[in-house]
Amino acid sequence: MTITFDVLAEQLRAGGHKLTQPRRAILQALLASAKPLSPAEIQQSGQAFCAELGLVTVYRTLEILESIDMVRPVHVADGCHGYVLATPGHTHHVVCERCHAVVEIVGCDLGDFLDRVAARTGYQITDHWLEIAGICGACQQEKMD
C-alpha cells in the first residue's frame, strides 16, 4: 500500500543489483497495478516507462526480485503465473474471480490448524501456501444487474 518507488530502488541496490532503466520500468509497472501481472503484462505495462523493455529482461528481473523477496508469485488457476509486489512477512492473497483484484491478508492465524495437521499426520510442517478465490465488493454490486 504505502510502498514507494524509492524504497524498492534502495532494496535492489542493497542486494547488489544495478538500478537500470528497464528495472525501473518493471518496478513502476508492478507499483501501478492492483492485480498480479504476468511477465508479458509487465513488459507491456513497463514499456510506458522504457520503450525498449524486452520480455527476457522481465524474466531475469523477476528472478532477482523474487530471490530478494521483493515480489511474490501468485499461482492462478489456469496455470499462468502472476507477480505482485511483496509485503514483508508472511501473507496470503484473496483474488477476485471476476476482475482479478487482489488483497493481501497480512496476518495469518493458521497456526492452530497447522498444529492439528502436524499432530494428525506426523509431518513436521515447514511451509504452507494458501490462495483464496472470491468475488470482490465491486463485482458483487455488478452482479446485481
Added chain:
Amino acid sequence: MTITFDVLAEQLRAGGHKLTQPRRAILQALLASAKPLSPAEIQQSGQAFCAELGLVTVYRTLEILESIDMVRPVHVADGCHGYVLATPGHTHHVVCERCHAVVEIVGCDLGDFLDRVAARTGYQITDHWLEIAGICGACQQEKMD
C-alpha cells in the same frame, strides 16, 4: 487409501467414458504411486501396463479424470504440475519436501478463518486452495544421520 482399481473403473464408466487399455494403465500408475506424478511420469510408469501408452493420451485422460473429480492437480513449487487420485470431498495435501510423499487432509476446518477473511476484505469467498509442505516421519528419521 482404500481406493481400488475396480471402483475407479466404475467411476469412469459412470461418466460415460470407455475403459481402454491406456486408461487402465494410467489408473494403475496413479494407484501405485504415493506421490503426485507429472504427466510424463504417469506415462513412464503406465508403460509397465500398456507399452504403447502415449503422452498425449495421458493429457487427455487426466483432463477427463479431473472433470469428474477422480484426480486432483497438485501444484508444486517449481511450476510443474503433479496429479494424485482424489478422495471425494474437499481435501488438502501435505507434501514432504524431501521424498514428496503426500497425505491428504480429508476434513478441512478452515471455515472460521475464511469467515474472518470475508469479513475483513468484503470479498465473498468462493473457493480456496491450500498446499502444505513439511517433512514426513520417515524423512525426519533419516535426518538424524
Added chain:
DNA sequence: ATGAGTGCAAACCGTTTGCAATCGG
C-alpha cells in the same frame, strides 16, 4: 574502464491440436 545488464534470435520444454488408424461396447 569494466563487469553487470540488455535485447535479439534461437533453442527448449511442456502442452495442445489435426488426422488417419484402431479399439471398445
Added chain:
DNA sequence: CCGATTGCAAACGGTTTGCACTCAT
C-alpha cells in the same frame, strides 16, 4: 458396426539460453 479413443507429427505458447552490444557505477 460406429463413434470414442489412440498415437504420431506438427503446431503452439511460455520460458530459458548464447551472444554481442550497452550502460551504470
